[in-house]
Amino acid sequence: MALGISTLSRIMDSKLSHFSKTAGPGILFACTAIGVSHLVQSTRAGADYGLLILGFVVVVTLLKYPFFEYGSRYANSTQTSIIDGYKKLGKPALWLYFFITIASMFFVTGAVGFVTAGFFENLFGLDFLGEWTIIILFAVCVGILGIGKYHVLDSLIKIIAIVLLVSTVSAFLLSLYNGPIEPVAGFEPKDLWGVSGIFFLLALMGWMPTAVDLSSWNSLWTLERMKQTNYKPKLKETLFEFRLAYLITGILAIMFVTLGAFIFYGSGHELPNNNALFANEIVSLYTKTIGDWSYLIITASAFTVMFGTIIAVFDGYSRSLQRTIELIFTKKEEKIHTKFRTLYVVFLLVIATGSLVVIFQFGNNLKELVDFATVLSFIIAPIIAVFNFRLVTGKFLNKESQPSGILRILSFAGIIFLSGFAMIFLIMKFYS
Template sequence: MTRPSPTATTSAPPRSTYAKYLAALGPGFLFAGAAIGTSHVVQSTRAGAEYGIGLLGFILLAILIKYPAFFFGPFYVSVTGKSLIEGYRRTFGKTVVALFALVQLPVLAIIIAAIAITTAGLAGSLLSLSLGAPTIAVVLIAGGCLLTYTGGYRMLDWVNKVFIGILSLTTLLATLAALPMVEWSLYPATAASPLFSAATLVTLVAVLGLMPSDITLAIMNSLWSEARNKARGERCDTEAEKVDFDIGYIGAAILAACFVIMGAGVMHSQGITPADGAVGFASQVIGLYTSTLGEWSGFVVGISAFTVMLTTLLTVLDGFPRMLTAAYHAITRPDGIEEETRRVEGSRPYLIAMLGLSLLAILILFTLMGSFRLFMDFVMVVAFLISPILATLNHFTANGASVPAELRPSRLINAWSLLAIAALVLLSLGYLYARFIH
């Protein structure tokens, strides 16, 4: 869909096609690790529990539609060597970068809190801890900050690949076992609300908000690609970036479908209502596996689900501060200086951003967590309403003056991107009308 860019920024010796693709792998897996979190474990499972497979088509369609907005992250790195944050600066100026960081600051803290409380719920369920979920979440955030800050990109990349592999295998097995229990109806009569209703639209927006993830993940992906390139000493071309990204993106889509099917087969078919508390819901998720794979799988799968949620927490504890640090560098770099020489990973601004976001997330955990379900819906809706803006920024950055005309996205993917932006705007307006006006 895109024309290839120069393959490297250094005079590295030619490598085989297989070696080129293998060397590129990393950011796409981190994308999957960040995406396969609350959106999959919580919202996809809940969608299946309440609507059977009635919302599965909408979820897959949303993932398909959002593809260009996410792909423009690694694409931009492949043709410029720079992250989307730098692309925003070159395309729209420092003011837009500053506004982006300002608006994202509370959103990022809310997402960290949402991921931490879900991870804490799994930990509490597995270990039968007497501590409250918010307290466990604080411990996880503190430990995650320490691991991420000291381990950096290489540690994150390795840990993520191992745990994503474990969860993917067990989830596929559990899904296959749940298939016979699914009611294969386009929209079951037993769904929580009629298809054409305000209640279903509100639920759909809440489910799609982070499906497969918040579009800020495109920016994080570009920063991880930039970090990988620096670690390797050369830049991956567009084709290799696309292969790496597609593996992570398609994997996230497949696992989203798996969690919907498990929720539909195990919970919806038996009329099990999703629990409102983090620990209670986590216990139900683990129960999806034990009821399909057998009691032996409960602890094993529970551990894998916890470790993947922990990996999700680690990726955002790295990616969000990385993003804010890159924004700070873009804003404070004097005009006329194109190359950024300051380091992002492990720098003082990175540490300040990590600690600041973590403290804000902890504050949210102890003040806004009256209802796990309402809190999760709020997170998803906020992410969804911001999506059209981020998708627009990514589209025009990928087609901006900083990208040579011959290397810009093809007409097909640009048309796809504009269609996605229009769909996101219309659905957001529909949600606002159904929620506050109708």
């Protein structure tokens, strides 16, 4: 009996050790997703349309899943990023990915940075820095990544993310216990099937749980984690870590929609368009249900998660651009660390500058900037979805590494779903 317990203990210790070496890419993905799509878009969805929109959140999260997982699957199976795979599909595919990245990165980074600045101002009670808040924030991000100190923040993010996770679950359970608010007299719900409602639905789905083109980051982070730990996990270990993180992001999205619906829907209160005021409303959402004592904890946690998101966005775009440029303009593998670091830092500066221009162009209009970035991501999604599906179901992976039949069916459904709604948007935009 004792021998059996000892054996079981060794097996558990081994599994935990392997998981600790594998864990990282999924956590980065979750932190990236929990940012704007959850704190902003999911809360807005519940506040404006109630629980009616919950079904779309669940469906789009499910149908997008395969294309994110394929990034991790491809990296583990081939020991190369899925961006390398795009080159195998042909140079035009790689160039298309490059143009898609260039077209979206300033708007995506700008939207995330704008929201993060709002939580920063809310945390420290600042109302006088204005645009300098975002400039300072971007400078700090570029500085941290430029000198290679992201691993320090990464460790801190994991702790703060747990705090926000516990806080969100607590607020969700308490809101269920208290029930939804009573609608004010004369309350008229917004029409989800009107033009503005459908546009918002597309914006919500564009980043739920995040943009599909960011699936390439999963593969880059998976490879980076292997280098850090000098451990090559089995395919099932890599997929388990990612699936766990993805499941958590899906559950949290449902919670944020519910919180928005139970606390704001029917109140007659419109969530503010100013980024700092919006951040204050989000924090108030927690304190209304958990208690005023939690204000500072929630404020710090929300900002830190958003800060982790913006740094992950800077890192992801810079890494993907660096790898894309290498693949386009070099005929054979060239891995020169100094060359990589210089190019990486250059892209950090380019992304920061371009994103600031976008933010200044949109002014203080939080919703318009976020909606534009998220709708753009939704239009791009079908292209990347097809690329990823082809790479994991064709000749590029061995049979043992390819997805199951159920996942293939889900992929077909996802491609049809994403393509259909993208066409609806383009038709509505053309005729409106």
